[in-house]
Amino acid sequence: xxxxxxxxRLEAESIHIMREVVAECDNPVMLYSIGKDSAVMLHLAAxxxxxxxxxxxxxxxxxxxxFKAMYEMRERMAKELGFELLVYKNPEALAKNINPFDxxxxxxxxxxxxxxxxQALDKYKFDxxxxxxxxxxxxxxxxxxxxxFRSAQHxxxxxxxxxxxxxxxxxxxxxxxxxxxFPISNWTELDVWQYIYLEKIPIVxxxxxxERPVVNRGGTLIMxxxxxxxxxxxxxxxxxxxxxxxxxxxxxxxAIESEAATLPDIIQEMLLTKSSxxxxxxxxxxxxxxxxxxxxxxxx
Amino acid sequence: MDVSDLxxxxxxxxxxxxxxKGLLRFITCGSVDDGKSTLIGRLLYDSKMIFEDQxxxxxxxxxxxxxxxxxxxxxxxxxxxxxxxxQGITIDVAYRFFSTDKRKFIVADTPGHEQYTRNMVTGxxxxxxxxxxxxxxxxxxxQTRRHSFLVSLIGIKNVVLAINKxxxxxxxxxxxxxxxxxxxxxxxxxxxxxxxxxxxSGLKGDNITEASTNTPWYKGPTLMRHLETVEIEExxxxxxxxxxxxxxxxxxxxxxxxxxxxxxxxVRPGDRIRALPSARESRVARIVTKDGDLKEAIAGQSVTIxxxxxxxxxxxxxxxxxxxxxxxxxxxxxxxxxxxxxxxxPGRPYWLKIGARxxxxxxxxxxxxxxxxxxxxxAAKALELNEIASVNLSVDQPIPFDAYTENKDTGGFIxxxxxxxxxxxxxxxxxxxxxSQNIHWQAVDVDKSVxxxxxxxxxxxxxxxxxxxxxxxxxxNLVEKQLYALGRHTYMLDGDNVRHGLNRDLGFADTDRxxxxxxxxxVSKLMVxxxxxxxxxxxxxxxxxxxxxxxxxxxxxxxxxxxxxPLEEAEKRDPKGLYKKARAxxxxxxxxxxxxxxxxEKPEVRIDTTKMTAEEAAAFIxxxxxxxGMLMGYRVPEDTTPTA
Numbered sequence: 001x002x003x004x005x006x007x008x009r010l011e012a013e014s015i016h017i018m019r020e021v022v023a024e025c026d027n028p029v030m031l032y033s034i035g036k037d038s039a040v041m042l043h044l045a046a047x048x049x050x051x052x053x054x055x056x057x058x059x060x061x062x063x064x065x066x067f068k069a070m071y072e073m074r075e076r077m078a079k080e081l082g083f084e085l086l087v088y089k090n091p092e093a094l095a096k097n098i099n100p101f102d103x104x105x106x107x108x109x110x111x112x113x114x115x116x117x118x119q120a121l122d123k124y125k126f127d128x129x130x131x132x133x134x135x136x137x138x139x140x141x142x143x144x145x146x147x148x149f150r151s152a153q154h155x156x157x158x159x160x161x162x163x164x165x166x167x168x169x170x171x172x173x174x175x176x177x178x179x180x181x182f183p184i185s186n187w188t189e190l191d192v193w194q195y196i197y198l199e200k201i202p203i204v205x206x207x208x209x210x211e212r213p214v215v216n217r218g219g220t221l222i223m224x225x226x227x228x229x230x231x232x233x234x235x236x237x238x239x240x241x242x243x244x245x246x247x248x249x250x251x252x253x254x255a256i257e258s259e260a261a262t263l264p265d266i267i268q269e270m271l272l273t274k275s276s277x278x279x280x281x282x283x284x285x286x287x288x289x290x291x292x293x294x295x296x297x298x299x300x
Numbered sequence: 301m302d303v304s305d306l307x308x309x310x311x312x313x314x315x316x317x318x319x320x321k322g323l324l325r326f327i328t329c330g331s332v333d334d335g336k337s338t339l340i341g342r343l344l345y346d347s348k349m350i351f352e353d354q355x356x357x358x359x360x361x362x363x364x365x366x367x368x369x370x371x372x373x374x375x376x377x378x379x380x381x382x383x384x385x386x387q388g389i390t391i392d393v394a395y396r397f398f399s400t401d402k403r404k405f406i407v408a409d410t411p412g413h414e415q416y417t418r419n420m421v422t423g424x425x426x427x428x429x430x431x432x433x434x435x436x437x438x439x440x441x442x443q444t445r446r447h448s449f450l451v452s453l454i455g456i457k458n459v460v461l462a463i464n465k466x467x468x469x470x471x472x473x474x475x476x477x478x479x480x481x482x483x484x485x486x487x488x489x490x491x492x493x494x495x496x497x498x499x500x501s502g503l504k505g506d507n508i509t510e511a512s513t514n515t516p517w518y519k520g521p522t523l524m525r526h527l528e529t530v531e532i533e534e535x536x537x538x539x540x541x542x543x544x545x546x547x548x549x550x551x552x553x554x555x556x557x558x559x560x561x562x563x564x565x566x567v568r569p570g571d572r573i574r575a576l577p578s579a580r581e582s583r584v585a586r587i588v589t590k591d592g593d594l595k596e597a598i599a600g601q602s603v604t605i606x607x608x609x610x611x612x613x614x615x616x617x618x619x620x621x622x623x624x625x626x627x628x629x630x631x632x633x634x635x636x637x638x639x640x641x642x643x644x645x646p647g648r649p650y651w652l653k654i655g656a657r658x659x660x661x662x663x664x665x666x667x668x669x670x671x672x673x674x675x676x677x678x679a680a681k682a683l684e685l686n687e688i689a690s691v692n693l694s695v696d697q698p699i700p701f702d703a704y705t706e707n708k709d710t711g712g713f714i715x716x717x718x719x720x721x722x723x724x725x726x727x728x729x730x731x732x733x734x735x736s737q738n739i740h741w742q743a744v745d746v747d748k749s750v751x752x753x754x755x756x757x758x759x760x761x762x763x764x765x766x767x768x769x770x771x772x773x774x775x776x777n778l779v780e781k782q783l784y785a786l787g788r789h790t791y792m793l794d795g796d797n798v799r800h801g802l803n804r805d806l807g808f809a810d811t812d813r814x815x816x817x818x819x820x821x822x823v824s825k826l827m828v829x830x831x832x833x834x835x836x837x838x839x840x841x842x843x844x845x846x847x848x849x850x851x852x853x854x855x856x857x858x859x860x861x862x863x864x865x866p867l868e869e870a871e872k873r874d875p876k877g878l879y880k881k882a883r884a885x886x887x888x889x890x891x892x893x894x895x896x897x898x899x900x901e902k903p904e905v906r907i908d909t910t911k912m913t914a915e916e917a918a919a920f921i922x923x924x925x926x927x928x929g930m931l932m933g934y935r936v937p938e939d940t941t942p943t944a
Binding site: 003004005006007008009010011012013015016019020022023046047048049050051052053135136142143160161162163164165166167168170172173174185186188190191194197198264265267268271272 | 714
């Protein structure tokens with residue numbers, strides 16, 4: 001009888017982590033970004049507590065600028081898996097109509113995502129929030145703990161993180177403090193795709209190549225997902241067979257030209273590709289340490 | 301077919317193969333000087349985990365801040381936090397990922413010097429294998445010993461000795477062989493048996509993925525090949541079934557399941573299990589998962605188990621095979637690695653988390669700390685950051701456990717500061733100091749009560765304590781003679797005699813005195829198990845050790861006999877002339893003179909030798925034994941009753 005393989009070990013570890021949080025925290029929530037990592041996380045949560053329903057709600061910190069297909073997936077998944085779904089939009093960002101075109105990607109992300117998330121956590125008094133971040137995504141994430149502690153002001157202090165030994169997670173915290181928990185920390189991009197394939201997990205169709213209207217902005221292909229997208233003089237959306245490696249706000253997410261229309265195609269393309277996953281994210285094209293700064297400020 | 305060909309030509313076949321890929325977690329031990337970051341960077345690079353955009357960034361970084369004169373500096377690939385990079389310090393454990401067509405790998409990279417012990421222990425706790433890196437020019441250094449000791453402490457059995465920078469010693473076999481021989485001599489001390497030594501160069505790539513032409517004398521596998529094929533110990537699988545209950549799963553009134561991750565062994569429906577610490581027994585009804593019920597679940601799987609009987613089980617209980625129960629105890633000896641800036645203080649309460657259980661605990665005694673570089677045992681009153689010690693630990697309720705060497709998940713624990721909530725220590729249970737009463741152990745056909753009954757007695761320890769020359773041995777001798785005359789089965793352990801044999805390696809320093817008593821306590825426990833009335837005559841000056849001896853036995857099996865003779869009186873008698881020598885400074889650490897005697901607080905029997913003769917004292921002790929039913933019906937003649 002063989003031992004557990006890689007995916008089985010990862011699955012069991014993620015389930016273990018989720019159960020620890022539910023057992024030790026008062027009011028956990030699962031952050032749902034609707035991307036492939038979130039899809040895996042939801043799938044694991046459904047397994048972790050079966051036959052019970054997952055004993056926490058889903059929280060989508062909405063920017064109002066996600067792809068339409070993502071909103072459709074969000075409603076469908078919450079219903080199918082039996083989650084309560086909370087959607088939070090930063091009222092200040094809403095009132096000021098913050099958007100990536102007029103205000104730039106930095107302010108847009110800060111107001112909608114970073115601030116929005118803090119407000120939502122405060123509003124519902126969540127003391128633990130599951131996130132789908134992985135250690136292989138980016139260099140500074142390699143050192144992130146599975147249980148990541150945030151002060152009452154939501155700040156992350158790299159020097160105050162706790163050592164994590166064996167399978168023992170210390171979830172003790174003071175009132176007002178919270179934990180970000182990353183149950184799929186040890187998964188790689190390939191693991192995520194293989195698991196989606198193996199478990200037949202539904203994902204947003206934007207991951208598959210199809211003819212889509214795009215414009216080329218400084219070498220990045222941006223999909224014109226709705227009529228809020230201001231076109232530059234003379235700019236005309238062109239139909240190209242494209243897909244997305246990561247999903248976020250549509251004006252900030254670059255598409256790649258691709259023929260990959262099935263999961264095996266996607267995995268094949270990923271394995272043969274020469275550029276890393278986060279390259280498609282406009283937000284990351286800063287200094288090498290940008291993610292770290294964002295994390296200290298409270299960006300997930 | 302080459303892997304990338306397979307990906308291109310038959311992705312479905314590739315996926316099929318790769319879904320069965322195993323996972324190996326390993327730790328690399330060494331400092332920046334040993335070329336650790338370069339080696340890890342090389343492994344990532346050689347396994348093609350570096351994308352073009354990352355490679356471009358690497359090339360530009362190598363020119364800007366690299367240390368290889370503009371050549372690719374692999375070390376930069378594994379560089380981490382911004383604060384670190386700026387200050388040139390490292391503060392953590394980083395986890396790196398790569399995979400080959402055989403396995404996926406997670407590398408725990410623990411850079412830094414300051415926090416080294418803490419970080420390394422953390423990284424090693426989840427590792428299946430350790431790569432100990434050495435600089436071929438330098439050989440076995442103090443840090444090599446330290447790394448190896450920590451690896452052995454955390455219980456990693458697979459060790460690779462990577463002798464790096466072979467290019468700088470001309471790929472000399474002689475150099476390599478000498479280092480390996482030096483290392484093996486040392487490795488024996490810490491119990492490493494299976495070590496594979498590989499001559500490598502992280503910088504040049506020798507014996508990393510390709511067998512190097514520079515080392516034709518080396519016939520073993522390359523580092524990557526070994527990592528891909530080494531068998532990971534399956535001991536956890538063959539061990540008895542254990543699962544901590546993490547969460548009680550109650551979707552409705554009809555279903556009550558216990559969710560957890562199996563830490564060891566195999567479980568099947570119908571298996572007899574017990575919930576510890578209550579020891580209530582039931583059988584496994586179902587092993588429930590969302591993908592359907594399982595016929596069998598193995599170590600590592602996260603499942604939900606339902607039982608045939610309604611027994612009270614909550615989070616933190618341990619489900620264990622009824623055929624091979626875990627222990628239950630509330631006092632332990634454990635190895636502790638201190639990880640906090642604030643020192644460990646014995647007696648102070650901390651939270652202890654073991655499995656899914658959080659309870660209150662305090663360290664009752666630091667037995668000794670261990671110098672990580674020399675392995676020397678040193679006395680200690682407190683533990684500072686990164687210090688390691690053998691401690692006695694007391695928890696406020698009995699908990700299930702196994703020795704750490706048997707099972708990491710039922711023997712490993714963390715301590716949490718109650719004020720700051722910080723994780724302040726990692727601990728490894730070695731053994732229990734006292735077994736809890738409420739466990740019903742598997743019946744042994746011949747046990748100590750049966751053995752004692754055959755002798756018409758109840759086994760016990762009479763522990764004579766008192767100053768040198770107080771009359772312990774004299775009284776103990778008389779007691780034994782009378783017991784013998786009554787046909788009772790006895791044995792006498794005398795301090796002087798035992799020090800000539802079993803304990804002849806021990807001196808009189810505090811740590812040795814503690815060990816002296818520990819051994820005698822263990823021996824007396826065995827004697828009791830054999831059904832004997834055991835007389836122990838030892839000065840045993842410290843309360844803690846007498847307590848230890850007491851804790852090894854059941855409540856009614858230990859009688860502390862305090863032979864109370866004032867120091868002046870004992871010194872006046874001075875039967876062996878020892879006090880004279882001690883006063884003259886010829887004997888160091890002499891109890892009562894230059895080393896303390898801690899008076900028993902509640903001895904079962906107190907003998908005041910200024911008011912009783914030795915014969916009266918012996919008779920008095922016999923009466924005590926009779927009153928406690930230890931002699932099973934024997935009555936002490938009235939006329940020997942002491943007048944005092």
